Amino acid sequence: MVRKRRHIFPSTSLILVLVVYTLVQLKDAALAQEPNDTRKIAFIETNTSIDKNEVTIGDKIKFKVRVKYKDDITVQFPEFGQQCGVFTVKEIGPIDGPKREKDGYFIIERYYVLSSYEIGCATIPSLKIKYESVQGEGEIVTNEVTVDIKGVLKEGEAASNIKDILPPVDVPTNYKRLIQWVFVGLGALLLAGIIYGLVNRLKKQSKKLEQELVKRSPHEVACELLERLSQENLIAKGLIKEYYYRITDILRHYIEDMFGLLAPEQTTEEFLVEMAHTNKLEENHKLLIREFLEHCDRVKYAKYRPSGAEIKETYDIAKRLIDETVERLKEKEVSVG
Numbered sequence: 054m055v056r057k058r059r060h061i062f063p064s065t066s067l068i069l070v071l072v073v074y075t076l077v078q079l080k081d082a083a084l085a086q087e088p089n090d091t092r093k094i095a096f097i098e099t100n101t102s103i104d105k106n107e108v109t110i111g112d113k114i115k116f117k118v119r120v121k122y123k124d125d126i127t128v129q130f131p132e133f134g135q136q137c138g139v140f141t142v143k144e145i146g147p148i149d150g151p152k153r154e155k156d157g158y159f160i161i162e163r164y165y166v167l168s169s170y171e172i173g174c175a176t177i178p179s180l181k182i183k184y185e186s187v188q189g190e191g192e193i194v195t196n197e198v199t200v201d202i203k204g205v206l207k208e209g210e211a212a213s214n215i216k217d218i219l220p221p222v223d224v225p226t227n228y229k230r231l232i233q234w235v236f237v238g239l240g241a242l243l244l245a246g247i248i249y250g251l252v253n254r255l256k257k258q259s260k261k262l263e264q265e266l267v268k269r270s271p272h273e274v275a276c277e278l279l280e281r282l283s284q285e286n287l288i289a290k291g292l293i294k295e296y297y298y299r300i301t302d303i304l305r306h307y308i309e310d311m312f313g314l315l316a317p318e319q320t321t322e323e324f325l326v327e328m329a330h331t332n333k334l335e336e337n338h339k340l341l342i343r344e345f346l347e348h349c350d351r352v353k354y355a356k357y358r359p360s361g362a363e364i365k366e367t368y369d370i371a372k373r374l375i376d377e378t379v380e381r382l383k384e385k386e387v388s389v390g
Contacts, residue, residue: 096158097122099182099195107201110170113143116177117164118195122184123157129183130163138178140167172204271310272379278303279372288364296364297352304345304371311378321346338378345370 097120104115120128135142143166150161169175177198184191282303287296305324308314312333319327325346328339348367351357359367 096124097126097128097184097191097193099193101177101180101195101198103177103198103200106199107203109203109205110172111168114140114167114200115164116167116198117162118180118182119160119162120182120184120193121158121160123159125187126159127185128161129185131180131182137165137167139171139175140169140177142166143168169200169202172202175200175202270379271307272375274310275303275307275375276372279368279375283368288361293358293364294353297349297367300367300371301346301349301353304342304374307375308342311382321350334378335381338374338381341370341374345374 099118099120101119102117104117105112108114118130122128130148132145146164146166148161148163151159152161153159167177177200179197180195181192182195184193279300282296282299287293287299312331314324314327314331314333325343328334328342334342345367348359348363352359
């Protein structure tokens with residue numbers, strides 16, 4: 054019996070060793086596999102916020118959605134119709150970002166302007182934000198946001214507190230005040246007549262001036278208008294944009310009257326396209342007109358503030374274009390004749 058026990062003990066020990074070794078190998082395999090699976094999961098998270106949690110009925114609420122992600126991920130924000138739960142969508146802001154943070158993550162945001170006409174605790178529902186990464190497509194859900202919407206009546210005030218309007222009250226006739234109002238009315242009529250006469254007179258003078266300008270050549274009209282613009286001294290008065298609007302208008306009308314191009318009715322881009330296909334202007338004049346109009350547009354629309362030298366150069370270019378183009382036209386007429 055003693056000999057049999059000695060043979061059983063080594064067999065049991067060998068089995069235990071094999072079991073322990075197998076468990077260790079399985080554990081190592083699991084630990085080795087876990088980081089690889091983790092790396093396959095794209096990191097993305099989102100949160101929402103509002104600029105105020107308590108509003109009056111009809112007030113606007115700025116609802117902001119913020120997404121934080123890492124690696125190469127494309128985010129698609131939800132597109133609303135006119136409603137988001139009980140809220141009306143007043144405005145959808147542009148997408149801001151992505152912006153790279155110091156920790157290597159990217160931030161992208163978008164805001165929505167909402168309002169509601171229902172009183173009480175209202176909830177902005179959770180939104181589904183879709184995204185796409187190298188691992189495929191997915192979506193995350195934002196948190197819900199609660200807003201307390203109050204009515205226009207103060208706390209404790211009821212609609213029954215509103216009193217009815219008072220009955221009409223007899224007002225005694227005040228003849229002195231009546232006479233005063235009659236004189237005021239007559240004075241207003243007299244003043245209106247004087248203003249009407251002055252305006253009508255100015256219109257006649259303006260019409261007469263226009264008729265005089267029509268009789269003269271486009272070159273003469275443009276030169277006179279440039280001279281008047283110079284005498285008005287708009288630059289010294291700080292009216293730089295007004296000056297550039299006027300000088301652009303003078304040159305555009307000159308080009309239309311002289312060459313039949315619809316310069317005043319077109320944008321700069323449209324006019325430049327039409328000008329490029331016409332043979333009525335020399336190539337050097339086309340280039341000069343392009344530079345002139347682009348410089349004027351920067352001052353008029355891009356808040357560019359020109360120097361004194363640039364302002365003078367703009368005037369000189371306009372005068373040069375008017376003088377040189379009419380000379381070229383005369384030379385062509387002579388050569389054809």
